[in-house]
Amino acid sequence: MKELAAKYSAAQVEDKWYQYWLEHKCFHSEPNEKEPYTIVIPPPNVTGILHMGHVLNNTLNDVLIRKARMDGKNACWVPGTDHASIATESKVVAKLKAMGISKEEIGREEFLKHAWEWKEEHGGIILQQLRKLGCSCDWDRTRFTMEPELSEAVINTFVYFYKKGWIYKGVRMVNWDPEALTAVSDDEVIHKDTKSHFYHLKYFISDGNGHPTDKYLVIATTRPETIMADAAICVNPKDERHFWLKGKKVLIPLINREIPVIEDDYVEMDFGTGCLKVTPAHDVHDYEIGLRHNLPVLEIIDDHGRLNEKALILVGEDRFVARKKIVKMLEEAGNLLKVEDYTSPVGYSERTDAVIEPKLSAQWFLKMETLARMALETVESGRTKFIPEKYVNTYRHWMENARDWCISRQLWWGQRIPAYYLPDGSYVVEATPEAALKAAQAINPEIKAEDLRQDEDVLDTWFSSWLWPVSVFDPQKPGHPDHKPNRDLAYYYPTNDLVTGPDIIFFWVARMIMAGEEFMGKEPFSNVYFTGIVRDKIGRKMSKTLGNSPNPLDLIQTYGADAVRIGMLLCSSAGNDIFYDEAQIKQGAAFCNKIWNSYRLVKGFAVDASAQPSQAARVAMEWFKAKLSEAVLQVEDHYGKFRISDALMTIYKLFWDDYCSSYLEAIKPAFGQPVDRLTYDTTLSFFEDLLKLIHPVMPFITEELWQDLAEREEGETIMFAPAPKAVAYDAAVLEHFAMAMEAVNGVRGVRNQRNIAPKEVLTLKIKGSAFPSEVIPIVEKMGNAKVETAGGFEGVQGVGFLVRTHEMMVVLDGMVNLQEEIEKTQKELEHQQKFLAGVRGKLSNERFVSNAPAAVIENERKKEADALSRIESLESKLKQMKEN
RNA sequence: GGGCGGUUAGCUCAGCUGGUUCAGAGCACCUGCCUUACAAGCAGGGGGUCACUGGUUCGAAUCCAGUACCGCCCACCA
Numbered sequence: 001m002k003e004l005a006a007k008y009s010a011a012q013v014e015d016k017w018y019q020y021w022l023e024h025k026c027f028h029s030e031p032n033e034k035e036p037y038t039i040v041i042p043p044p045n046v047t048g049i050l051h052m053g054h055v056l057n058n059t060l061n062d063v064l065i066r067k068a069r070m071d072g073k074n075a076c077w078v079p080g081t082d083h084a085s086i087a088t089e090s091k092v093v094a095k096l097k098a099m100g101i102s103k104e105e106i107g108r109e110e111f112l113k114h115a116w117e118w119k120e121e122h123g124g125i126i127l128q129q130l131r132k133l134g135c136s137c138d139w140d141r142t143r144f145t146m147e148p149e150l151s152e153a154v155i156n157t158f159v160y161f162y163k164k165g166w167i168y169k170g171v172r173m174v175n176w177d178p179e180a181l182t183a184v185s186d187d188e189v190i191h192k193d194t195k196s197h198f199y200h201l202k203y204f205i206s207d208g209n210g211h212p213t214d215k216y217l218v219i220a221t222t223r224p225e226t227i228m229a230d231a232a233i234c235v236n237p238k239d240e241r242h243f244w245l246k247g248k249k250v251l252i253p254l255i256n257r258e259i260p261v262i263e264d265d266y267v268e269m270d271f272g273t274g275c276l277k278v279t280p281a282h283d284v285h286d287y288e289i290g291l292r293h294n295l296p297v298l299e300i301i302d303d304h305g306r307l308n309e310k311a312l313i314l315v316g317e318d319r320f321v322a323r324k325k326i327v328k329m330l331e332e333a334g335n336l337l338k339v340e341d342y343t344s345p346v347g348y349s350e351r352t353d354a355v356i357e358p359k360l361s362a363q364w365f366l367k368m369e370t371l372a373r374m375a376l377e378t379v380e381s382g383r384t385k386f387i388p389e390k391y392v393n394t395y396r397h398w399m400e401n402a403r404d405w406c407i408s409r410q411l412w413w414g415q416r417i418p419a420y421y422l423p424d425g426s427y428v429v430e431a432t433p434e435a436a437l438k439a440a441q442a443i444n445p446e447i448k449a450e451d452l453r454q455d456e457d458v459l460d461t462w463f464s465s466w467l468w469p470v471s472v473f474d475p476q477k478p479g480h481p482d483h484k485p486n487r488d489l490a491y492y493y494p495t496n497d498l499v500t501g502p503d504i505i506f507f508w509v510a511r512m513i514m515a516g517e518e519f520m521g522k523e524p525f526s527n528v529y530f531t532g533i534v535r536d537k538i539g540r541k542m543s544k545t546l547g548n549s550p551n552p553l554d555l556i557q558t559y560g561a562d563a564v565r566i567g568m569l570l571c572s573s574a575g576n577d578i579f580y581d582e583a584q585i586k587q588g589a590a591f592c593n594k595i596w597n598s599y600r601l602v603k604g605f606a607v608d609a610s611a612q613p614s615q616a617a618r619v620a621m622e623w624f625k626a627k628l629s630e631a632v633l634q635v636e637d638h639y640g641k642f643r644i645s646d647a648l649m650t651i652y653k654l655f656w657d658d659y660c661s662s663y664l665e666a667i668k669p670a671f672g673q674p675v676d677r678l679t680y681d682t683t684l685s686f687f688e689d690l691l692k693l694i695h696p697v698m699p700f701i702t703e704e705l706w707q708d709l710a711e712r713e714e715g716e717t718i719m720f721a722p723a724p725k726a727v728a729y730d731a732a733v734l735e736h737f738a739m740a741m742e743a744v745n746g747v748r749g750v751r752n753q754r755n756i757a758p759k760e761v762l763t764l765k766i767k768g769s770a771f772p773s774e775v776i777p778i779v780e781k782m783g784n785a786k787v788e789t790a791g792g793f794e795g796v797q798g799v800g801f802l803v804r805t806h807e808m809m810v811v812l813d814g815m816v817n818l819q820e821e822i823e824k825t826q827k828e829l830e831h832q833q834k835f836l837a838g839v840r841g842k843l844s845n846e847r848f849v850s851n852a853p854a855a856v857i858e859n860e861r862k863k864e865a866d867a868l869s870r871i872e873s874l875e876s877k878l879k880q881m882k883e884n
Numbered sequence: 885g886g887g888c889g890g891u892u893a894g895c896u897c898a899g900c901u902g903g904u905u906c907a908g909a910g911c912a913c914c915u916g917c918c919u920u921a922c923a924a925g926c927a928g929g930g931g932g933u934c935a936c937u938g939g940u941u942c943g944a945a946u947c948c949a950g951u952a953c954c955g956c957c958c959a960c961c962a
Contacts, residue, residue, distance in 0.1 A: 004921095006921080007924080008924090222962070223962085266960095267961090267962085268961055268962085271962070272961080272962060275962095277962075278962095288960095358960095390888065390889055391888095391957095393887075393888050393889085394887085394957055397887065397957075398957085502956085537895090570911085571896055571897080576896090576897080581911090584911080586924075589924065590922095591924085592924085593924050594922065594925085597922035598922080601921035603921095645897085645898095649910065660922090661927095664921085668921095671919095672920095745927095748928065751927080751928085752916070752928045755916075757917095758917085758926090758927075838905095842943080846942080848942040850942080852942070853903075855904090856943095857903095859904060860903090866905080
């Protein structure tokens with residue numbers, strides 16, 4: 001046995017054991033006869049780096065997977081990354097831009113080469129970082145959403161839904177991100193209340209020849225830069241104020257284009273001026289009004305958010321610059337009536353934070369109706385449970401209102417939509433160009449391969465990640481519901497638990513459920529555990545710009561991965577946001593050190609094979625055995641309810657308070673004395689159980705000590721050591737020990753108050769013989785006191801206290817201020833009398849006695865009896881003290 | 885605007901379908917200790933009208949209603 005350092009050093013331990021686990025393939029899983037326990041990782045962005053949110057999430061995942069492994073299940077945690085089309089593409093675009101290259105210049109193929117290079121260079125860093133955290137992922141199964149097999153799955157899925165009639169292409173108003181230059185789905189738009197202005201503009205009535213009369217109407221708009229695209233002015237047909245406008249034409253300010261006044265119920269009479277400018281090309285509702293009234297669509301904003309030549313004025317200006325300028329022009333032209341401050345919700349792109357521009361364009365959509373209905377049923381029926389449950393409401397609301405999913409993106413990094421256009425503009429959808437050619441030739445036999453043009457768009461990244469729980473095992477399955485699942489899929493699917501943030505409940509969780517139900521006819525996981533968002537100490541979200549996000553790797557470097565894991569878990573109850581505080585990680589590090597030193601203590605004992613355990617040691621061993629079982633049951637219960645931080649706290653207290661502060665102190669031999677064999681062996685076996693109990697949370701230090709505990713075979717690991725099981729125990733054992741500790745606390749309290757050194761042996765008198773005698777050795781050992789149960793307290797001076805109903809006194813001849821003691825006792829007596837009065841009040845209440853359950857009444861009677869007994873002894877004590 | 889959740893100690897939270905001497909935990913704080921495993925430690929201690937108001941009940945932190953504040957999700961009033 002090597003010398004153990006006085007402090008635990010994580011740095012020297014963690015990499016060593018991670019390597020060991022890798023070398024012995026401890027994380028790898030293959031289907032076998034055991035029950036599977038499966039988790040698929042929420043795939044991080046391939047080019048992302050580890051942040052505190054990942055740490056929280058993956059720590060939880062790892063705790064669950066390690067727990068399952070020790071419970072004897074065949075645990076499989078599939079890792080991987082997501083290609084994150086918008087995020088990655090914009091990074092590559094930025095990089096090229098720095099080199100003076102634009103993506104249009106080099107074209108799709110060349111661009112993708114750069115993108116793949118980028119991916120190879122930066123991709124998977126995050127997976128390396130997860131290793132530092134101790135994550136026991138099956139790295140042999142690492143997947144990437146854009147690897148060939150998974151891309152094929154995505155394409156097959158597209159073709160499948162297209163042929164099913166659920167995918168369609170349509171010209172719609174979509175959310176256009178002028179920075180990323182792509183459409184995004186409704187879910188990727190974040191509405192934020194934004195301060196702006198309400199501009200009241202005069203539109204003069206036309207005389208019929210394109211000249212203004214002196215009459216005018218007033219519209220109110222937040223977007224004056226779009227007036228050049230106006231197609232009409234709309235009023236409510238019931239609005240008497242505007243009857244005179246019927247059939248009139250008005251002139252758009254500045255450009256003097258004539259537009260009609262139309263009527264539509266959509267316009268609210270009591271909002272704004274009751275006159276609405278209709279701009280079909282740049283507003284969703286206006287577009288719909290336009291459809292109803294056959295209005296022309298005039299688009300004046302280009303993809304970058306700049307005014308184009310159709311605007312006639314301010315051409316080339318950015319929309320926000322144009323807004324400022326046009327306001328001035330309107331003012332000068334006499335069209336600006338007034339400007340009000342106004343706050344309204346504005347849509348921002350989730351990815352780029354650019355203000356979303358509603359834009360009319362041809363996009364691909366997936367019908368949600370049936371999928372949403374199925375996926376709602378999965379959760380409502382409880383086949384998939386949400387933890388915490390409150391998210392079911394959120395989920396239901398979304399599922400009941402799900403709109404068709406815009407799945408096309410005007411990007412290159414992603415799976416390209418397998419639609420192939422014929423020269424006449426019609427198209428076919430097939431998984432491969434060959435199949436597409438065949439299909440096209442069925443329409444027109446003349447068609448050659450080079451006549452076909454594939455759709456330029458790629459698919460939304462979520463359109464690949466929604467297949468994740470299926471495709472990581474069997475990429476052939478999605479898109480082919482009739483395909484017989486391969487061995488892996490049949491064994492590992494459905495997965496057990498999913499741990500993720502609530503921010504992607506719709507993006508990802510809901511859609512995985514849809515895909516799982518559609519292709520497997522079964523939910524993809526049994527439980528979804530939603531973590532909170534990691535915030536800083538004062539509640540702000542962690543962000544790069546605030547600089548309040550620590551680098552997890554630095555923390556691991558400083559405190560060790562075990563400490564970081566503990567720190568995150570300590571404050572993480574499900575569904576609550578996490579207020580990150582480095583102090584918690586320090587607490588974790590302190591715990592590591594505590595574990596380390598408790599081992600050092602025991603390992604430092606000299607063992608005398610012939611000696612017998614002391615009385616105190618015998619009692620302590622019996623007690624701790626029971627205590628351990630009790631804790632195991634509690635821990636199991638907590639895990640079962642996904643109360644991971646509670647499970648951790650239970651173990652933490654078991655280790656620190658019960659094992660270290662109570663048990664070890666009870667069995668500790670006198671200085672320089674050996675310990676007997678039985679006590680020694682039992683203690684180490686308790687310690688081993690504790691290590692196993694904590695291992696899922698603190699994998700490294702537990703492995704280090706477990707390996708040191710005994711000779712282990714090469715390749716053996718605590719990872720597969722069976723978790724400690726609870727055994728039947730006698731509750732009285734726990735109860736009596738607790739009473740002994742209360743007596744000990746009483747003695748210690750007296751010492752503290754009177755500054756009596758711990759080394760000085762005291763005498764503790766216990767009145768009567770009812771106090772459980774078997775734990776008296778504990779009282780003596782831990783209180784460093786001699787216990788006397790014989791005889792009364794007559795003529796003895798000391799400080800008294802009560803343990804339950806047992807009267808005790810620390811003998812302190814000549815050191816007691818009698819008056820003080822009398823006052824203290826008097827106070828205690830009054831307290832007890834009040835308590836008794838309360839209990840008796842209840843018991844004398846007719847309605848309580850007749851209504852309350854028998855057990856409750858019984859308990860009240862016991863309280864009464866206990867109080868009476870205490871009062872009696874206090875009174876006699878008082879009397880005695882006064883006589884002295 | 886609609887919906888959901890929350891408010892318990894200085895901080896972060898637990899307290900399940902009302903009744904264990906129910907007001908708890910961890911951290912922080914205060915006091916005393918460098919007692920030969922650990923000062924990243926040991927021993928002891930203080931601290932809360934359970935947001936507010938009313939109701940139901942023999943009994944409410946717990947159930948109901950309303951109020952206030954906080955947070956989240958959804959949402960097209962220009």
